[in-house]
Amino acid sequence: MTRDVCVVVPTIREYECMRSYFENARQHGFDLDRLFVVLVTEDFCDTEGMREMLDEEGVAGAVFDGEAREQWYAEQGVAEYDHLVPAASHAQTSFGLLYMWAHDDFDYGVFIDDDTLPHDEWDFFGTHLENLHHDGEVEEASSDEDWVNVLYQSDADLYPRGYPYSAMDEAVETTTTETDHVVASQGLWTNVPDLDAVRILMDGDLQGQAQTRTGFEDFDRDFVAGEGDYLTVCSMNLAFRREVIPAFYQFPMDDNAWDVGRFDDIWSGVLLKRAADVVGGEIYNGAPLCEHNKAPRSTFDDLANEVAGLELNEHFWKEVAAVDPADDTYTAVAEAVGRRLAAGDYEEYNNGAFLNECGEYLLDWVACLDALADREVAATASDD
Numbered sequence: 001m002t003r004d005v006c007v008v009v010p011t012i013r014e015y016e017c018m019r020s021y022f023e024n025a026r027q028h029g030f031d032l033d034r035l036f037v038v039l040v041t042e043d044f045c046d047t048e049g050m051r052e053m054l055d056e057e058g059v060a061g062a063v064f065d066g067e068a069r070e071q072w073y074a075e076q077g078v079a080e081y082d083h084l085v086p087a088a089s090h091a092q093t094s095f096g097l098l099y100m101w102a103h104d105d106f107d108y109g110v111f112i113d114d115d116t117l118p119h120d121e122w123d124f125f126g127t128h129l130e131n132l133h134h135d136g137e138v139e140e141a142s143s144d145e146d147w148v149n150v151l152y153q154s155d156a157d158l159y160p161r162g163y164p165y166s167a168m169d170e171a172v173e174t175t176t177t178e179t180d181h182v183v184a185s186q187g188l189w190t191n192v193p194d195l196d197a198v199r200i201l202m203d204g205d206l207q208g209q210a211q212t213r214t215g216f217e218d219f220d221r222d223f224v225a226g227e228g229d230y231l232t233v234c235s236m237n238l239a240f241r242r243e244v245i246p247a248f249y250q251f252p253m254d255d256n257a258w259d260v261g262r263f264d265d266i267w268s269g270v271l272l273k274r275a276a277d278v279v280g281g282e283i284y285n286g287a288p289l290c291e292h293n294k295a296p297r298s299t300f301d302d303l304a305n306e307v308a309g310l311e312l313n314e315h316f317w318k319e320v321a322a323v324d325p326a327d328d329t330y331t332a333v334a335e336a337v338g339r340r341l342a343a344g345d346y347e348e349y350n351n352g353a354f355l356n357e358c359g360e361y362l363l364d365w366v367a368c369l370d371a372l373a374d375r376e377v378a379a380t381a382s383d384d
Helices: 015-028 047-057 066-076 079-084 090-102 124-132 197-202 242-247 264-279 299-321 330-343 353-383
Strands: 005-010 035-040 060-064 108-112 116-118 136-143 172-179 182-191 223-225 237-241 282-292
Touching (some): 005 090, 015 035, 015 116, 035 047, 047 060, 066 090, 079 353, 090 108, 090 242, 090 264, 090 353, 108 124, 124 182, 124 237, 182 264, 237 242, 237 282, 242 330, 242 353, 264 299, 264 330, 299 330
Parallel strands (some): 035 060
Antiparallel strands (some): 108 237, 116 282, 136 172
16 A cells, blocks of 8 residues: 555644544544554654554654754755745644655645644545546535635624634535535534634633534535635645645744734635635545644643734735736646735734735745755656
8 A cells, every 4th residue: 555645733732632533443443554654743752652553553753852853954956945834833733744754655634733632433544546537516615705714604792713803703505515525524513612712701711722612413414615605714624635735834933023822724625725716626524623722731821822913814815815826736826825915015914014024934935845846856766
């Protein structure tokens, strides 16, 4: 069996959760030889324990702490781009994307957060890959605000982390559509919903979780968002095709001059949805659900991490929606968005200059991918 799935796990704590995902694969007959697991961590973490876990499970993979990442950049000849992946940030999933791009035998990527567990009801990896190959009818949702709440089927009045406040109270319409090229499969979550700190506080919780929990009944059927409609894309439970990587950069949160954090996967999802609409693809949402077991922590700490970017989040998606790429490719969309953000005048927004930096980093991202591709071409040519 070809090893064609790269599983990327950012972790500094509960890497043992991966044993449950491997056991789920065994129970459902999914071939673990298809997986290569990239654990992205830090120098102060138990990297040896992580390697031992993979060895004990008999699953191929590698552990990249800060030192190992620096070595990898140097070996690949892209050390000048090491700023693209911030230290000690969930946005380190971008390193997994670079690793995938440098190894073109991977057709698919999977993101898993270390505070999740699979549900036995689904073949976790198998269902994601089935979704990526879905060809046929599925529910399509759209709204008068150009945003679809991924919890629109729930009776709970919840909006997920990253959903713009200005797009709330939307009127949702659903119909049936045909999909023929799913480029990303977003699995949703039971137990602790993925909310931002303001909404957690409004739900009456001071421990960074939520008083309102989600269950199977909140996710009645799978769906896609209509063309021109955006949605929150959370990377805790997500699969995607390799082709989207140029337009799937996890924006550089936390380690920046403006202390903007918590929007890496949200903004990458906005970029991906715009690119998918241009290229011709769908983001499939629903199963497989995972159990989100977010650890208790101060909601006010989360608020402090999010507040610097809350206003920017209201405007970021409009900048992405406004681009007119030169070609119908993921790279062209990323370049168009990068140029628009880098050149934009955002002085009226709190921390508006961060959007300029995001544009510059996105252009560097495309350049880094080009450099990795050139390195691969050069290596192949020298082998001949």
